[in-house]
Amino acid sequence: MLDRPIRMGVIGCGDIAVSRHIPTIHAHPDAMLLAVCDADPSRAETVAAQYPMASVEKDYKDLLARNDIDAVIVATPPWVTPLITMEALRAGKHVLCEKPMAVDGDTARLVQETERETGKRVQVGFTYRHGPLLESLRSWIREGRLGAPLVFRLGIFDEVWDPEGHPEHYERLFRTMQHGSPSVHDGAHVADFLHFLAESKVASVESYGLKTRPEFPTSNYDVSVIRFENGDMAKVEIGWFLPHFPKGEFEVAGPLGLAVFDRFEQYVSLRTGTKTETVRLEEDWAASCFRIQLSKFIVSIRRDEPCVPGTEEGLQSLLLTKAMEQGVQAHLSRSDAKC
Ligand SMILES: NC(=O)c1ccc[n+]([C@@H]2O[C@H](COP(=O)([O-])OP(=O)(O)OC[C@H]3O[C@@H](n4cnc5c(N)ncnc54)[C@H](O)[C@@H]3O)[C@@H](O)[C@H]2O)c1
Incomplete structure (x- = not known):
């Protein structure tokens, strides 16, 4: 070693x-x-x-x-x-x-x-996916605390529209959209969360996209509904380039309870019956x-073991986001044809 x-x-x-x-x-x-x-x-x-x-x-x-x-x-x-x-x-x-x-x-x-x-x-x-908050959420799901089947509700809205205030950010994101819709880029994290938490194969994907400015190379607001083979379902919203956005949710609802992951307030909570359990993170969530x-990467190198998440997780995430993107593009073409 x-x-x-x-x-x-x-x-x-x-x-x-x-x-x-x-x-x-x-x-x-x-x-x-x-x-x-x-x-x-x-x-x-x-x-x-x-x-x-x-x-x-x-x-x-x-x-x-x-x-x-x-x-x-x-x-x-x-x-x-x-x-x-x-x-x-x-x-x-x-x-x-x-x-x-x-x-x-x-x-x-x-x-x-x-x-x-x-x-x-x-x-x-x-x-x-790293750290105690996602690990707690995963344990609650694995222990059956939420029951089954589950509904995952995820939204990411990190890229606001401000081309004059932040032209470099605008150009970087515009270039990125030339290589795929927001589903492929920010969606990569979401698809990995689903892979990590639902632990089931994707059965179907239905997606819709909205392009709020004609010069955008692709949609800037994507909505997808994903069904899993184990009966779970996910609703995913990824939005870029609006001046104001909702906060962006991450919730898992099941017949026995509701789990919430609040990355801004840095906690996960589980509500079952009249009880609420909460796990909070004291240090900065992203930094942790x-x-x-990096620590996991170093351990894999030292022990000469496969990395997790490695290329298999990378491929699975990409296949799901590409399916989302394909659905978005089909929806946009249908909408254009109607106009
Ligand atoms: N894990 C995360 O939380 C997270 C967060 C933000 C971005 N990202 C990802 O990180 C990647 C980079 O994003 P970013 O926001 O830093 O983009 P960026 O455009 O700010 O940085 C990319 C850098 O790569 C450089 N570059 C391009 N081609 C190169 C080459 N051939 N050789 C050397 N340098 C080259 C560019 O000059 C630029 O400085 C993207 O894939 C993005 O999705 C991940």
Whole structure:
């Protein structure tokens, strides 16, 4: 077993790398940040100015060629991520790649094959499944505290419309929409939550989409109803680019009770009969999820064990979100035909 710190590089120094991954590596006792790179060198240089132990590599291929790096975080846009992930595996690195692991199923399968061929490990960045809140929710479901069948109600509305106030954010998200509807991007987390909690195969998916501005390359508000083979059902709403949004719910209702996960107030609660149980998190929820995610990645590398969530979870999430997207596109075409 490898017991020294894992020597890491970060490819892609954009929003999530700078705000979360890099500080998480820096603070982790079992990880060392040795190198960073970005297609825009000024971004990597800004990181290196703050973390002088990290050197800047101009090209990700140079970073991958280094013998002193064990593992990389690939935090690039998802249409770039799979190519770099496969190159990293072939260069002998373990990879924590951001979600979604690709924007189509065939490419995700290629990543999975490359992982098998090289014997290196891939963890997919379904960050928010980690930690005591989701674990409590899962235990309540597994123990039958809610009964069955279950209804999952999930909504994510994180990307508000403010192109003048935040033009860079607008351009990044607009580019992202050219590679799939919000269901494929933010939906990746939701699909993973469902995979993690419902633990049943998807039986059917029905989706609808709304495009609130003609210049959008795809819908910006998707609604899906998913049925599972075990009789559970989910209603999923993912909305981008409206000036105001609802809070975004995460509830599980069953014949015996109701569970609520409030990520803003950082608790999960279970109401059964007249009793309510609550599990609260004192530390920052997102920061704790990123820390636990990295710790699990390091443990997998050290023990040479498969990562969870790995490429199989990444593929399952992608197949569900692509089915959602397909339904959205069919609905949009029907709506256009009627106009
Ligand atoms: N796990 C999470 O909670 C979470 C949260 C936000 C974003 N994400 C995911 O992380 C990924 C990145 O998102 P972001 O918001 O940081 O995007 P971003 O656009 O801010 O950052 C991506 C960075 O990758 C760089 N890049 C692109 N091609 C490159 C290449 N060939 N070589 C090196 N660098 C390259 C870009 O210049 C940019 O700096 C996306 O897949 C997104 O879905 C995950």
